[in-house]
Amino acid sequence: MDLAKHWRLRHARYRLEGQRNRLTGEVRFPPAPPRPGEAEDVWEPYVLSGRGRVYSFSVVRQPPEGFEDQPPYLVALVRLDEGPMVTAQLTDCDLEQAAIDMPVEMVTRRLRDLGPTGLIVYGYKFRPIVQSGNH
Amino acid sequence: MRHVYIIGTGATAVGEHWDRSAESLAIEALNSALGTIPVSRLGALYVASALSGTLHAQSQIGALIATAAGIPGVEAVTIEAGGASGGVALRQACMAVASGAVDLAAVVGVEKVTDVLDARREAALALATDADWEAIHGVTLTALWALLMRRYMHEYGYTADDFAPFPINAHANAVANPRAMYRFAITADKVRSAPMVSEPLGLLDCSTAADGAAAVIIASEGLARELCANPVRIAGSAVATDTLALHSRSNPLWLTAAAQTTAAALRSAHLTHSDVQVFDVTDPHGIAAALALESSGFAERGTAVALAREGAITPKGRLPLATGGGCKARGDTVGANGVYQIVELVAQLRGQAGAAQVEGARVALAQCMGGIGATVATHILTLD
Numbered sequence: 001m002d003l004a005k006h007w008r009l010r011h012a013r014y015r016l017e018g019q020r021n022r023l024t025g026e027v028r029f030p031p032a033p034p035r036p037g038e039a040e041d042v043w044e045p046y047v048l049s050g051r052g053r054v055y056s057f058s059v060v061r062q063p064p065e066g067f068e069d070q071p072p073y074l075v076a077l078v079r080l081d082e083g084p085m086v087t088a089q090l091t092d093c094d095l096e097q098a099a100i101d102m103p104v105e106m107v108t109r110r111l112r113d114l115g116p117t118g119l120i121v122y123g124y125k126f127r128p129i130v131q132s133g134n135h
Numbered sequence: 136m137r138h139v140y141i142i143g144t145g146a147t148a149v150g151e152h153w154d155r156s157a158e159s160l161a162i163e164a165l166n167s168a169l170g171t172i173p174v175s176r177l178g179a180l181y182v183a184s185a186l187s188g189t190l191h192a193q194s195q196i197g198a199l200i201a202t203a204a205g206i207p208g209v210e211a212v213t214i215e216a217g218g219a220s221g222g223v224a225l226r227q228a229c230m231a232v233a234s235g236a237v238d239l240a241a242v243v244g245v246e247k248v249t250d251v252l253d254a255r256r257e258a259a260l261a262l263a264t265d266a267d268w269e270a271i272h273g274v275t276l277t278a279l280w281a282l283l284m285r286r287y288m289h290e291y292g293y294t295a296d297d298f299a300p301f302p303i304n305a306h307a308n309a310v311a312n313p314r315a316m317y318r319f320a321i322t323a324d325k326v327r328s329a330p331m332v333s334e335p336l337g338l339l340d341c342s343t344a345a346d347g348a349a350a351v352i353i354a355s356e357g358l359a360r361e362l363c364a365n366p367v368r369i370a371g372s373a374v375a376t377d378t379l380a381l382h383s384r385s386n387p388l389w390l391t392a393a394a395q396t397t398a399a400a401l402r403s404a405h406l407t408h409s410d411v412q413v414f415d416v417t418d419p420h421g422i423a424a425a426l427a428l429e430s431s432g433f434a435e436r437g438t439a440v441a442l443a444r445e446g447a448i449t450p451k452g453r454l455p456l457a458t459g460g461g462c463k464a465r466g467d468t469v470g471a472n473g474v475y476q477i478v479e480l481v482a483q484l485r486g487q488a489g490a491a492q493v494e495g496a497r498v499a500l501a502q503c504m505g506g507i508g509a510t511v512a513t514h515i516l517t518l519d
Contacts (some may be wrong), residue, residue: 009267030268051293056289056388058281059334060273064258067273075274077282077382085382087279100289111271121275 002114003054005014006121011045012121016106018084050106052080057090059099066112074098078126083104092127103129138235140366141516142477143168143352143512149316149466152346157187157196157247159346165204165243168350174204177352178237183224183244185470185505189259190278199471202245210237214470216264217416220244221349222512223376227390228353229372229514232506238355244471245348249468256344260469263506265380277341277420279381283331284422287388288335291437295335299326300443301338301421301456302463306449309460312479316345316466342419345466346422349474351481365384366435367481371400371515379509382407382504389502390430393502396513397431406498408432411515413483413493414454415476417504418461428454431513450493458483458491473503473512484518 009070011017018029021090022042029048034040057076060067067073074090090098090108104126111123145167147160161182165174182197193199197211214224221244227469231237248256261270264279288294302321309315321339329338351406357368373396381387401407411433418424425439433454434442448456459479463471480499482488499516 005267046138050368056286058278058285058336059331060275060278062257062275062277062332063254063273064261064270064275065254066258068254073217073273075272075278075282077286077387085387087274087382088272088381124273125272133177 003119006119008118014108016048016050016124018046018048019043023057027082027084029086041105048080048082050124052078052126053103054100054102054104055079055096056100059095067112075125078104089125090127091125097128105129137235138356138384139229139232140354140356140363141351141367141481142354142359142366143170143172144350144365144481146245146314146349146475146478147347149345149347149468151249152247152519153249157184157191157245158199158316160247160346161200161243161245161486162295163204164245164348164350165241168352171367173443177206177209177241179228179231179240180204181214181224181228181240181242182211182240183214183470183474183487184219184246185215185217185263186246186248186259187213189262190248190256196245200245204507216510217467218472219236219503219505219510219511219512220505221476222501222514223473223510223516225371225473225477226374226512229369232353232355233291237360239351241350241399242353242474243348244468244474246468246471247346248344248469249346260344263509268382273326275333276506277336278333280420280422281336283426283507285335287422287425290388291387293440295337296323296327296383297440297444298340298421299323300448301418301424302326303447304443305418305457305461305463308400308458308491309464311488312459312465313432315460315464317460317464335454336420341418342462342467344424345469347466347471347475349444349471349478351474351477355367365485367484368517368519369514370404370406370437370517371513372386372403373399374510374512376398377508378511379506390504391429392508392510392511393430393504393513396504396511397500400513400515404517405517410498411500412460412496413480413499414456415458415461415480416456416502417472418457418463418469422454423504427504431502448454450491455493458488458493464473476501476503477514477516478515
């Protein structure tokens, strides 16, 4: 069920909240505990813009357990504008449309359903940025 | 530190062993490796298994195998480091024997993956990725390698077809390995026309997870001389780690732990890159072998695929790879792969590798990886 685990990660999963180093300005995602020797409060919460570009992408056709209803689905490494890279699915995107360097933005979607007695896990995915005027 | 030797090797056939348990596979490999050495002489047992806890809901495989071997009092432990489990277990045995704490140790790699359906196995394999930040998105290990392959193609100007020499070489070599899962040759046309598993990776550039067990017996120099006519020395041994998640690395196409362990293992062996004559690396896909060769310093960045195309990775080339069939054609026994590598490279150094023999091989390098190189174990084997 992992209820506490998914609850604990909600800020990062739902709104891409990472951390910024108060001393150096470095932005990181995902958030992590301070390393040995670092001050307890040196990393402060920091919400990333959710915009970035596709570093690489692939299609999952042989899914792991829990994702059997989704294939084929696009997965990607996305280089966020602030620097960090994240792994996520691409959504609202045709298989043929995905491309390296394609601009994308974060949206919150269902990641997986843990079954009748479990959670529906939500989190970030990325979709192609639609040029203004095409809406 | 004392010198450390391999004095026995054994392995089961790799495949779908529906009728066999993990214990039965492990004991077959162990018996074969021991030969005439009494099992009671073992001072320690290191069992490598990546998926036993997850797929069989059984922990303490070390105690399980020790009991099955009839030596339930022995010091035994299970090592889990994903696909690097076998090499990490070997490293533990090396340190135990080198330190003088143990004179004779066995390393047994065992994996039993066919008791469950494909989706469950994919999920278990994906545990070698970062569960919270990779696997939760439905990313598989295969998909992560596919991401790297596409990026590599983008940066260096290759096509997916250019990677075909890796599985073609693996299959060609497996023909000579009686324990390999796929003992038949494949062609570039077949690789090209295979269905996609995770673009740009097609079915014939993807290893098949399979059951199997392999074992090696590790001894101090004194015991090696007493018990074995043709011992092989473990001249270098190193383990290193990298970030669990691929996206946390500054350059995802560079396997830092492969670079570190190769340098460390060569240094302790007092050898250089050009001394290594035969290799086995974690090669479930061509891209994995290519990145291992480049990061380990045996090919310049972006050139390993071109070298493979020129024939460098065949038994007659400069960088012979997968002489026992590799993960692709031997069959991918995950946590046991690192021990299978040693079994096959010892055969190479003893001149017993048949049609896949590398002429005059005296120095071999075995490297196994957990996940996308989050753990890497590298060993250098030599003839004295």
